[in-house]
Amino acid sequence: MSPSLDFDRVTVDEVSRHFGRRRAVSRVSFVAPRGSVIGLLGPNGAGKSTLLAMLATLLRPSGGSIRYGTIQAAGAPPELRGRIGVLGHDLFLYPELTARENLAFFAGLYGRRDADDAARVALTRAGLADRGDDLVSGFSRGMRQRVALERALIHEPRLALLDEPFTGLDESSTRALVTRLQGLRESGAAIVLATHDLDVADGLLDEAIFLREGRMVDSLSRPEGLRAAYRRAMTGPSRS
Amino acid sequence: MRKYFVPLAAVATAMFLYAPIMIAQAPYESTMGLVQKIFYYHAPSGMVMLVSAIVCGVASAIYLWRGTPAADRVAMAAAELTALFGLIVIVTGPLWARKAWGIWWDWEPRLTMSFVGWLISVSYLFVRKYAGPGSDKLGAALAIFGSVNVPFIYVSVNVWRTMHPKTTVVPSLQPGMRGPFWFSFLALLLLYLLLMTARVHLERQRTALDELYLAEEDAS
Amino acid sequence: MIRVAWLILRKDLTVEVRSKEIVYTTLFFAVSCVLVFAFALVREGRGPEDGAAGILWIAVMFAGNLALGRTFERERQSETLRALLLAPASRPAVYVGKLLGILVLLFGAELLLVPLVALLFQARLLSHPFWLTAIMTTGTVGFAAVGTLFAAMLVRARSRDVMLPILLYPMTIPVMIGGVRGTVALLQSPPDTASVTMWIGLLVCMDVVFVTIALWTFEPLMTE
Numbered sequence: 001m002s003p004s005l006d007f008d009r010v011t012v013d014e015v016s017r018h019f020g021r022r023r024a025v026s027r028v029s030f031v032a033p034r035g036s037v038i039g040l041l042g043p044n045g046a047g048k049s050t051l052l053a054m055l056a057t058l059l060r061p062s063g064g065s066i067r068y069g070t071i072q073a074a075g076a077p078p079e080l081r082g083r084i085g086v087l088g089h090d091l092f093l094y095p096e097l098t099a100r101e102n103l104a105f106f107a108g109l110y111g112r113r114d115a116d117d118a119a120r121v122a123l124t125r126a127g128l129a130d131r132g133d134d135l136v137s138g139f140s141r142g143m144r145q146r147v148a149l150e151r152a153l154i155h156e157p158r159l160a161l162l163d164e165p166f167t168g169l170d171e172s173s174t175r176a177l178v179t180r181l182q183g184l185r186e187s188g189a190a191i192v193l194a195t196h197d198l199d200v201a202d203g204l205l206d207e208a209i210f211l212r213e214g215r216m217v218d219s220l221s222r223p224e225g226l227r228a229a230y231r232r233a234m235t236g237p238s239r240s
Numbered sequence: 241m242r243k244y245f246v247p248l249a250a251v252a253t254a255m256f257l258y259a260p261i262m263i264a265q266a267p268y269e270s271t272m273g274l275v276q277k278i279f280y281y282h283a284p285s286g287m288v289m290l291v292s293a294i295v296c297g298v299a300s301a302i303y304l305w306r307g308t309p310a311a312d313r314v315a316m317a318a319a320e321l322t323a324l325f326g327l328i329v330i331v332t333g334p335l336w337a338r339k340a341w342g343i344w345w346d347w348e349p350r351l352t353m354s355f356v357g358w359l360i361s362v363s364y365l366f367v368r369k370y371a372g373p374g375s376d377k378l379g380a381a382l383a384i385f386g387s388v389n390v391p392f393i394y395v396s397v398n399v400w401r402t403m404h405p406k407t408t409v410v411p412s413l414q415p416g417m418r419g420p421f422w423f424s425f426l427a428l429l430l431l432y433l434l435l436m437t438a439r440v441h442l443e444r445q446r447t448a449l450d451e452l453y454l455a456e457e458d459a460s
Numbered sequence: 461m462i463r464v465a466w467l468i469l470r471k472d473l474t475v476e477v478r479s480k481e482i483v484y485t486t487l488f489f490a491v492s493c494v495l496v497f498a499f500a501l502v503r504e505g506r507g508p509e510d511g512a513a514g515i516l517w518i519a520v521m522f523a524g525n526l527a528l529g530r531t532f533e534r535e536r537q538s539e540t541l542r543a544l545l546l547a548p549a550s551r552p553a554v555y556v557g558k559l560l561g562i563l564v565l566l567f568g569a570e571l572l573l574v575p576l577v578a579l580l581f582q583a584r585l586l587s588h589p590f591w592l593t594a595i596m597t598t599g600t601v602g603f604a605a606v607g608t609l610f611a612a613m614l615v616r617a618r619s620r621d622v623m624l625p626i627l628l629y630p631m632t633i634p635v636m637i638g639g640v641r642g643t644v645a646l647l648q649s650p651p652d653t654a655s656v657t658m659w660i661g662l663l664v665c666m667d668v669v670f671v672t673i674a675l676w677t678f679e680p681l682m683t684e
Contacts, residue, residue, distance in 0.1 A: 019373060021453040056546060059684050082548030092543035096475040108467050109547040135478075304680045359630040366626055372618035374684060381613060381677050385606065385631055388673060392634040392666050399658075400637050 005079050007069025009033040010055065010159055010190055015064035016214075017050055024050040026214040027064065030207070032159070032190040037181060039201050040194040041230060042211035048194035049089065051211070052161045055192060056086045068159070082110055085157035087165055091148040095137035099128055099147045102136060103154060110155035122150035127176070141168040149177065153184070160184060162193040166200050174200055198226040210234070249434055255427040262423055267416040275339040282332040284425035286354055288432045289325040290390070292318050293357060295436075296364075297387025300380035309447060310440075312376055315383055317439035319364045321432060326358030349398045356393050360386040461556070464549040468557025473564065475534070482530045482565065490523035490569050491576065498580050512583030513643035517599070517636055519573055520566065524603055525625050527565050528611040531558070536615050551679040559608045559671075566600050583647055591646050591656055598663035599639030603632050605670040613681055638663040 010032040017025040025047040032038045040048040053059040054066060057073055057080065066073040068080060086092070093102050103119035112118045123132045126146040136144060145168065153160060166174055178200060181191060185206075195201055201208070208226060210218040210233035218233040263280050296318035303311035333351045334344045345351075364386070367379045476482055497515045501508050535541040544554050574592070578585040585592060610627050614620040642659030645652040 018454055021450050023454055023457050026458060057683075058542060058545065078548045078550055080548070081546055084546070086543075086546055088539055088542065090537075090539035090542075092540055093538055094471070094475060094540055095538065096478050097471070101471075101474065105467065105471050106543070106547070109464065109544070109549060111548060304677060356630055356633050363626050363630055367617075367623065370619050371614070371623055374613075374616055377681050377684075378613045378617060381609065381681055382627060382631075384673060384677060385670070388669060389631060389634060392662075392669075395662065396634040396637040396641075399662075400641055 011067040036206040037191045039205040046211040047214040083158040085152040087152040087162045100132040142173045166197040252430045262420040266420040280424040284428045285328040292322040300383035304380040313443035322361040349401045461553040464553035465557040469560045472561035493519040512581035516577045532611045552675040555678040595642040602635035609674040
């Protein structure tokens, strides 16, 4: 992992994306510095997943730009992807492989020479050290989520992108995830997560960005009382 | 190109009106008689089809690596016209063969090659129409592969066919035929350019319409 | 680059060895294919001349189409193809890894199909193993190179099941011609080695060109 490819903030500058006639994201701007948790909040179809895909360099914006430190997303070298970790809606796990094999595979893919050790550590972090050699297809949703999260973070990324990470998690798993994210923030990662779960997000976020129909209708720093703020943002006129 | 469109269309019309006169005046080919005259549509169409396929391939490459939307529009138009002129070739071919040699299809190398090329252009059109999001890039890759494949198709079909006895003999042009032949070629090429212009223009209008929709959404 | 391709290949093989789903279904399909052709074309115990070569290659291409579809369907399930694209690996390396996996599968199928066709159609396919291997290898690589690219492109497209054969078959006609004619030349007695060499040479050209273009275009194709 070349240290020169590190960055201390991710800048999203007037980013838009359309698919034919449909505007998915419209002129969104924010900054995600190191050691912070940014929340993307909004109803389905608001553009959260599209925005995360653009941050992951999977999609190119139709307008505006994304910068990782000083590096522009467009034309960035493949090594940049090694500093980004993504937990998608679909978990990115091979059901026919064991948890350990999944983790070791992705660790190797991301250039970690000590892939097997990394896999072992990740399994312990996920609390699944004893289930490491079971096929992922036999896991419950919560267990898969935990493995998927560790897979996303196995290369210690500078930017972690999480799409609805709390979906289908029970109480204890949710608390464990919150603790993990807070630890991640302490270690200096920038975290951008999209979620519906306002109660969990309350107190976790350093900044909340409210999206409606692709547009940024409001943003709050250190928000509290997210439910009320969300209701205001979704029903009131745009305040950006 | 825009302001020349109408005068060039007039020229093309004139050429097409005059062409039958030229063709009728051209000497009769010794063995095939009147039927051979279909050649004046068949062969130039084949040449225009090849030109169109190359245009499509080059435009697709530009689109894939530079992302220029205009290149995509040109590629789309060129593919449609490749299919059109290809259709002319593979319809006039058997018609000619039937009358001249009594069989509809005998796997003649160039005709078969045109058929395969036509299939590839039609598959491009299917992709653009039915494959959903991302079909522009898919089509571009298809067109690039297709264009590069042309020499391979030609060589393999040619060698494959030379192993069987030839029943067709493509005549070498008698001097009296060269005039009408090149005239027909120019007429068809002009027609091709006009159709391309019109088609690309249509695509540009479509994109502009999409952009208007997007601007409308932004404003609201 | 090679490291990444190797990792992906090993992963694909592990997955396949566990479930064996694609292997079994592809082999079974290929065998059924050959049988269908046999019943359709064999008359009074003899197949049509040159029939063996044609049937062999048709079975390979049909089976290959099926295998390609299934392999990438798997990658679509948990969006793992996206995960592969997210890795810092160069994208052509991902292509090479998947291509190698498909080749292993197809070569395995051919190991079964060649003796089967030789048996059913009394074709002396196995008497010149060196030439046969050369023809089968170069032809299969050409087919798989184009097929892997198209199948990867189609992962996120609509109607992908029907699109793959529509795109793949016209494009790989020269490969099929080369493969079949080369095999036919090999089956003459004595084998027409001049023709065989010529077809192998042509197939090698096609392979080089197709793989090169695929490597060039994979990156821009996979970014939206």
